[in-house]
Amino acid sequence: MTLQIPISPVVDIHTHMYPPEYISILSSRDTIPLVRTFPSSPDPRLILLESEIPSLELALTDPTAPLPGRPLTKSFTSLPAKLAFMSRHNITTSVLSLANPWLDFLPPDEAGATAHEINTSFESMCASEPGRLYFFGTLPLTAPLETILASITHLTTLPHCRGIILGTSGLGSGLDDPSLLPIFSALATSTLPIFLHPHYGLPNAVYGPRSAAGEYGHVLPLALGFPMETTIAVARMFLAGVFDAVPELRMILAHSGGTLPFLAGRIESCVLHDAALVGKMGGKEGKRRRTVWEVLREQVYLDAVIYSEVGLKAAVEAGGGADRLMFGTDHPFFPPVGVEGGGEDGVWESVGLNVQAVDKALGEGSEEARMVMGGNAVRVLRLFE
Numbered sequence: 001m002t003l004q005i006p007i008s009p010v011v012d013i014h015t016h017m018y019p020p021e022y023i024s025i026l027s028s029r030d031t032i033p034l035v036r037t038f039p040s041s042p043d044p045r046l047i048l049l050e051s052e053i054p055s056l057e058l059a060l061t062d063p064t065a066p067l068p069g070r071p072l073t074k075s076f077t078s079l080p081a082k083l084a085f086m087s088r089h090n091i092t093t094s095v096l097s098l099a100n101p102w103l104d105f106l107p108p109d110e111a112g113a114t115a116h117e118i119n120t121s122f123e124s125m126c127a128s129e130p131g132r133l134y135f136f137g138t139l140p141l142t143a144p145l146e147t148i149l150a151s152i153t154h155l156t157t158l159p160h161c162r163g164i165i166l167g168t169s170g171l172g173s174g175l176d177d178p179s180l181l182p183i184f185s186a187l188a189t190s191t192l193p194i195f196l197h198p199h200y201g202l203p204n205a206v207y208g209p210r211s212a213a214g215e216y217g218h219v220l221p222l223a224l225g226f227p228m229e230t231t232i233a234v235a236r237m238f239l240a241g242v243f244d245a246v247p248e249l250r251m252i253l254a255h256s257g258g259t260l261p262f263l264a265g266r267i268e269s270c271v272l273h274d275a276a277l278v279g280k281m282g283g284k285e286g287k288r289r290r291t292v293w294e295v296l297r298e299q300v301y302l303d304a305v306i307y308s309e310v311g312l313k314a315a316v317e318a319g320g321g322a323d324r325l326m327f328g329t330d331h332p333f334f335p336p337v338g339v340e341g342g343g344e345d346g347v348w349e350s351v352g353l354n355v356q357a358v359d360k361a362l363g364e365g366s367e368e369a370r371m372v373m374g375g376n377a378v379r380v381l382r383l384f385e
């Protein structure tokens with residue numbers, strides 16, 4: 001169906017949901033990721049991250065301990081809540097994705113059927129709201145290769161699918177694993193970009209005992225662990241020559257590429273000055289090595305979920321201009337806190353910070369700001385076609 005393209009649409013390309021099928025899987029588990037109820041909490045708790053294990057263990061033995069994870073509110077699961085959030089924040093269209101850790105933990109023999117079920121569920125949500133919703137599919141990465149490839153073929157039949165969301169673990173050994181190349185090639189051939197999103201962060205030990213005791217909340221794993229994870233994953237792909245091996249592969253990096261815009265120069269310099277790499281890295285048939293900057297400008301897009309003008313300007317510069325950056329909210333994470341009733345039905349400061357960053361960095365009402373807020377997503381993800 002061809003839809004009329006709205007004038008100056010606002011497109012949110014970083015916005016998650018857990019459909020009911022996924023929540024019932026999490027509710028049946030006793031290791032992370034899981035959903036648990038606690039007598040002192042009105043909402044069940046969603047416990048996802050390794051950094052949340054110490055607080056989970058404490059809460060299971062001490063009923064007065066702070067609650068682990070985050071409340072599993074309707075914002076995580078309900079389509080009407082997503083649509084209401086979009087309306088409140090003037091978001092024309094959302095590109096939904098399953099939130100972390102996707103299907104990374106499923107037994108190999110269950111992953112294929114679950115991916116089919118979840119992708120079908122996203123497709124029917126999107127079909128119910130023409131022009132308002134698209135989605136990034138999810139892959140059964142623990143299943144055998146042919147199941148993963150069949151899942152990609154399935155996604156190509158779903159009219160609202162515009163790519164896939166992927167974590168950094170790949171098939172278990174990271175994204176520089178040569179076994180992933182057939183998967184990357186199939187995605188490239190199907191023009192399904194990868195939305196790369198962190199989940200695993202850094203080992204808990206780097207955050208220290210005070211973080212493990214809950215003193216710093218989620219700040220270190222989310223503000224620093226997540227972006228470093230993304231940065232390392234993409235640097236490994238670059239060093240392994242994945243971008244040269246699959247030149248049609250396109251990636252959209254969460255959180256403005258982690259720290260890549262800031263650290264690309266340092267990565268490039270370390271490659272240039274490393275005797276082990278000189279003359280080794282290069283394209284096919286001995287082609288000249290492409291720099292990190294070239295890869296960023298040719299195969300990579302960044303979301304604009306960085307919450308500050310400074311970071312946003314770096315992301316624009318890294319992409320060689322504002323045409324590789326796309327607005328996102330990271331909803332339903334980062335709801336307002338300290339508001340009676342949780343504040344999820346109000347205006348979200350986290351959204352406002354990202355809108356302001358675009359306005360300040362590119363000029364409110366400018367053509368560049370319009371591109372980042374929606375125009376780029378319409379073009380790159382072929383929306384409304």
Ligand code: URA
Pocket residue numbers: 016048049099100222330333334
């Ligand atoms: N925390 C998560 O676990 N995932 C997100 O996407 C954002 C915050």
Ligand code: ZN
Pocket residue numbers: 014016197254330
């Ligand atoms: Zn996210």
